[in-house]
Amino acid sequence: MARLFGIVLPDTRRVDYGLTILKGIGWTLSKKVLTQTKIDPATRIKDLTEEQLKKISVAIESHIKVEGDLREETTDNIKRLREIGCYRGIRHIRNLPVYGQRTKSNARTKRGKRKTVGALKKEDQVKLETAKSTAPAAAPAKK
16 A cells, blocks of 8 residues: 555556546656656556655655645635636636636536526416415424
8 A cells, every 4th residue: 555645546556547646647747757767657556665656756746746735836826816806716706617618508517506597477476475475484482
């Protein structure tokens, strides 16, 4: 069981894939780190020695921001955009897409589940009003 930067890497995976579990490292950076440390990408994480793990962590730490530092930097950047009140900051505040995507038909991930809004027919509105007026009032709380 190998741990890098507080993340447990799966033992049965190859090293090149295992490094991509770390936030901030994709396939390209993973390959670059492995060539820099002269470790075969096809080896499994369980077969790595302590020395090889140390080489990998030193190589990553010296050149790349990962995990906590990266998350902290992105939240600081978003906070700065919100404070200066620029367009991107306002989009973050309103929880809408930031980079110009359309929102009429898409952006469900950002905006959440659809909420249907529409006009009521007169008959339906009358039924709702009568239901509200005939509903029993809440009982007062006993002391």
